[in-house]
Amino acid sequence: xxxxxxxxxxxxxxxxxxxDRKLIExxxxxxxxxxxxxxxxxxxxxxxxxxxxxxxxxxxxxxSPNNHQEVEVNLIITDxxxxxxxxxxxLKKIKESSSLRNIPVVIMSxxxxxxxxxRCLQEGAEEFFLKPVQLSxxxxxxxxxxxxxxxxxxxxxxxxxxxxxxxxxxxxxxxxPQSPLSPTPxxxxxxxxxNKRKAMEEGLSPDRTRPRYNDITTVV
Amino acid sequence: xxxxxxxxxxxxxxxxxxxxxxxxxxxxxxxxxxYYRDSARLILNIExxxxxxxxxxxxxxxxxxxxxxxxxxxxxxxxxAECTLFREYCRAGNGEGCIRTFQQLxxxxxxxxxxxxxxxxxxxxxxxxxxxxxxx
Numbered sequence: 001x002x003x004x005x006x007x008x009x010x011x012x013x014x015x016x017x018x019x020d021r022k023l024i025e026x027x028x029x030x031x032x033x034x035x036x037x038x039x040x041x042x043x044x045x046x047x048x049x050x051x052x053x054x055x056x057x058x059x060x061x062x063x064s065p066n067n068h069q070e071v072e073v074n075l076i077i078t079d080x081x082x083x084x085x086x087x088x089x090x091l092k093k094i095k096e097s098s099s100l101r102n103i104p105v106v107i108m109s110x111x112x113x114x115x116x117x118x119r120c121l122q123e124g125a126e127e128f129f130l131k132p133v134q135l136s137x138x139x140x141x142x143x144x145x146x147x148x149x150x151x152x153x154x155x156x157x158x159x160x161x162x163x164x165x166x167x168x169x170x171x172x173x174x175x176x177p178q179s180p181l182s183p184t185p186x187x188x189x190x191x192x193x194x195n196k197r198k199a200m201e202e203g204l205s206p207d208r209t210r211p212r213y214n215d216i217t218t219v220v
Numbered sequence: 221x222x223x224x225x226x227x228x229x230x231x232x233x234x235x236x237x238x239x240x241x242x243x244x245x246x247x248x249x250x251x252x253x254x255y256y257r258d259s260a261r262l263i264l265n266i267e268x269x270x271x272x273x274x275x276x277x278x279x280x281x282x283x284x285x286x287x288x289x290x291x292x293x294x295x296x297x298x299x300x301a302e303c304t305l306f307r308e309y310c311r312a313g314n315g316e317g318c319i320r321t322f323q324q325l326x327x328x329x330x331x332x333x334x335x336x337x338x339x340x341x342x343x344x345x346x347x348x349x350x351x352x353x354x355x356x
Contacts, residue, residue: 019254019290026239026247081285110289132232132293135239 009145010034010071014044014078014090015108024077024108024133031138036071041078041085041093048073050097073103074145077129080109080116088120095124104144108133228335229353233295237352249343252336255294259329262287270319280318281310298328 011033013024021037028035038044076094080087087107094100107120110131117128126144129137233248240247266283269276288303302325309317343351 017258017286017289017293019251019258019293022251022254023236023239023293026244030239110285110292131289132235132295134235 008032008034009074009142010036011141012044012047012073012076013037014039014041014076014082014087016040016079016082020079020108020131027133027135027138028077030135031141033138033141036073041082041087041090044076044078044090045093047071048076048094048100048103050093050100074148075104075106075141077106077108077141079131080107080120081111088116088123091120091123091125102148104141104148106141106144228298228332229295230297231295232292234353236294249340251294252340255290255296256333258290259287262290263326263329266322270322275315275318277310277313277318281307284310296329296332299325299332302328 011028013021013028013035015021015024015037016039018039021039025035025037036047038047076090078087078090085093087109091105091107094103094105101124104126105124106127106129107125108129108131109116112130120128127137127140236248236251262283266280266287269280269283284303284306288300288307291300291303302321306318306321306325309315309321339351
């Protein structure tokens with residue numbers, strides 16, 4: 001099941017209107033996205049694995065968003081006007097969460113209120129769609145999701161391959177700035193021997209690498 | 221059947237037709253059915269709210285916001301226009317204007333339902349491609 005899911009982007013759509021949920025679901029499916037719809041902001045947060053009392057712990061390193069989610073979500077599209085938690089409130093909560101803030105969020109609204117649009121974009125929404133949403137609007141979504149997917153993959157592969165990668169890099173004796181995660185200080189980029197390798201592995205302490213993850217996660 | 225489209229339904233209805241295909245042959249009808257259900261609920265709530273004294277304009281505006289939203293989503297142009305007018309009266313605190321507009325809205329809604337029912341009947345007979353507001 002999850003193998004098939006990997007090949008499609010997964011969008012979480014949030015709208016209190018049943019008609020609009022049906023519409024957005026159809027639009028998203030036609031655009032070849034996998035879709036989950038929920039009818040409120042709190043249900044969205046639940047689905048994303050974030051409970052409203054959860055505070056994002058600054059001590060805790062933010063690694064892959066999949067830490068908290070059971071299912072990977074590549075984009076959240078939400079209505080603005082909803083009873084209880086508005087789309088704007090939901091946007092804020094997502095951007096305040098260390099595990100979710102990388103997920104692109106799009107706001108939909110039936111009302112064209114410039115100050116509302118500005119506020120949402122300033123809070124970190126990628127796009128603001130006026131309802132009724134059109135198929136052509138959804139074409140603008142893929143680039144935002146591609147960014148996240150690439151980032152997520154980088155984080156995961158870097159986690160796993162960290163040690164191997166540094167070994168390869170030292171062997172190639174490169175000066176490329178390519179991998180910001182490489183902990184090799186310049187003096188270690190010499191022809192490898194066992195001693196050097198050990199030094200590099202020791203250099204891969206969580207303290208050194210974690211801050212770099214944070215750097216990456218905040219880059220948009 | 222293009223007369224069903226003119227004036228009563230706007231381009232959004234055409235969009236709905238475009239979303240229908242062989243794999244989802246009843247999409248438009250499903251959406252419209254949801255719209256009827258939603259509208260019936262809203263009309264009832266608005267009627268009840270209009271019977272109160274004094275009128276709660278915030279509540280009325282909120283209900284009409286929902287009605288406007290769903291009408292817009294299916295392309296119900298005239299109904300949507302009445303919703304907009306109603307909301308203007310709400311904001312002005314004009315109860316009489318609200319009541320008058322609501323009567324007009326219900327008329328438009330009833331007419332729309334008839335048009336849509338004729339549309340679906342025809343679609344069942346000749347197939348949706350023939351019935352479509354825009355030639356495919």
